[in-house]
Amino acid sequence: MASPISANRAELLAIATSVANEKLIDKSIVIEAMEEAIQKSARNRYGAENDIRAKLDPRTGDLRLWRVVEVVEEVEDYFKQVDLKAAQKLDANAKIGDFIVDPLPPVDLGRIDAQSAKQVIFQKVRDAERERQFEEFKDRAGELVTGVIKSVEFGHVIVNLGRAEGVIRRDQQIPREVARVGERVRAWIMKVERQNRGPQIFLSRAHPEFMKKLFAQEVPEIYDNIIEIKAAARDPGSRAKIGVISRDSSIDPVGACVGMKGSRVQAVVQEMQGEKIDIIPWSEDTATFVVNALQPATVSRVVIDEEESRIEVVVPDDQLSLAIGRRGQNVRLASQLTGSQIDIMTEQEASEKRQKEFAERSKMFEEELDVDETLSQLLVAEGFSELEEVAYIELAELATIEGFDEELAEELQSRATEALDRREEAARAARRELGVEDALAELPHLTEAMLVTLGKAGIKTLDDLADLATDELIAKKRIEQRRRDGSAPPRRSARDEDKGGVLGEYGLSDEQGNEIIMAARAHWFEDEPAAEEAADADSSQ
Secondary structure, three states: OOOOOOOOHHHHHHHHHHHHHHHOOOHHHHHHHHHHHHHHHHHHHHOOOOOEEEEEOOOOOOEEEEEEEEEEOOOOOOOOEEEHHHHHHHOOOOOOOOEEEEEOOOOOOOHHHHHHHHHHHHHHHHHHHHHHHHHHHOOOOOOEEEEEEEEEEOOEEEEEOOOOEEEEOHHHOOOOOOOOOOOEEEEEEEEEEEEOOEEEEEEEOOOHHHHHHHHHHHOHHHHOOOEEEEEEEEEOOOEEEEEEEEOOOOOOHHHHHHOHHHHHHHHHHHHOOOOEEEEEEOOOOHHHHHHHHOOOOOOOEEEEEOOOOEEEEEEOHHHHHHHHOHHHHHHHHHHHHHOOEEEEEEHHHHHHHHHHHHHHHHHHHHHHHOOOHHHHHHHHHOOOOOHHHHHHOOHHHHHOOOOOOHHHHHHHHHHHHHHHHHHHHHHHHHHHHHOOOHHHHOOOOOOHHHHHHHHHOOOOOHHHHHOOOHHHHHOOOEOOEOOOOOOOOOOEEOOOOEOOOOOHHHOOOHHHHHHHHHHHHHHHHHHHHHHHHHHHHHHHO
8 A cells, every 4th residue: 555645636536435445445534544643744754742734635636644732821731832933823813722723734755654644544344354253243143154164274164154154163063073174164143242352253154043044045935924833853973853843724734844755854864964853743731841842752641730830741661762762862852842851660660750749748747747647648639739738728628628627627737837937947047046137037038948948059148149149049940861771770851960059959940039138138228328427427537
């Protein structure tokens, strides 16, 4: 690039037009960059202390250079001030306090100044180009794009998208897929971020949304919103599941996605490097959808726990390995598809579990209510599992159980209430022994049993509890998905291991958790006025 100062007017305009066209940015930005570069170079020549301005006419290429000075009575800064007499030589109407223009002659800068000016222009143009790229892509997150692989750096694939570059990080690539420089590649835009080094466009080929966008391209009914993909889950490079539903009863959503002789789904499979795709009819009935999601396994029974967001699925003994899948893949994908934790067990295991729970609950009622085995088993058979259910149920409802009368129902409720009081007193004693403050017992939603749990976790004061986030207090625990290998007891829930919150086992809601945390923090705000009053008293003395 020629020196912005020494170049003639035509050259300056030609340079500005060429750079603007090449970088796809507004010509005025290049003109502004040139003016800034000229100002910087002129300050190097006339002195950095001067307030020098430059103006390049975008139509004619005329360059004006001047120094701005303030009119004062007595000059203190000779670079930026001028007295009234000298000022009136430049402008007859000048008066004290005015800022006037002192024209400067054009200068022919040397090689070093010209190089410095180039750097300023390049930096300004680069910043404008980055801003243009960000503005172009900031609203395109969620789109499918096609680019050319430019390079592979530390396992991350750099993709040329035309006017910008995107990156497919290693964890967003399809495993075992080989990226070759120069090849065309399709990817889904995860997010676009503005960073110091320019806009960062993060792409993905492993995200379930990538698969959904591919189906939208191959299946016109999805593009036209006749068929909707309600849920999708992937084990990239291996297997995937999608749940689909049709808004038109005459159109089969599964058949439409498969296509004639499988042509549509095969096009998606090829793009995803042979990833097998199960297309499942979506259903509003959770149990039905779970049964569909676990295909090709046969399901005997589904038990849903909405409070815990868990689903217990019972399968025949010969269907267990098929339901779990290789390395737990089938149940894991079904869990992701349904958004619930799925536990798989055989008929025998389910029977053993029911028998164990029945025996444990019967034993608890027998001991806590001081009744015989027959009566305790009758309570469990009627669906009672906790003392609270017996203590607080409507007396008339309890009395309607076969073999019960109102007198027996009253006696049972009285014994259940007494048992709960004993538990509460025992928990209170244990809590105090652990050193948990009484102030915690006054907080909403916390029982003595919960306070014992907090004490065992080292949370014994209001400040200890106030320092927790809501998730740290109430998040439910999740257990690891494992495949039965014959060497260890099976643990087959479908989520990764999660420590959960301190009180995760008690089923508190987010709203209750927030109320507990805010109540624990209330004393912080009560202390602030007292501290401010003390500070005011100290300052007045």
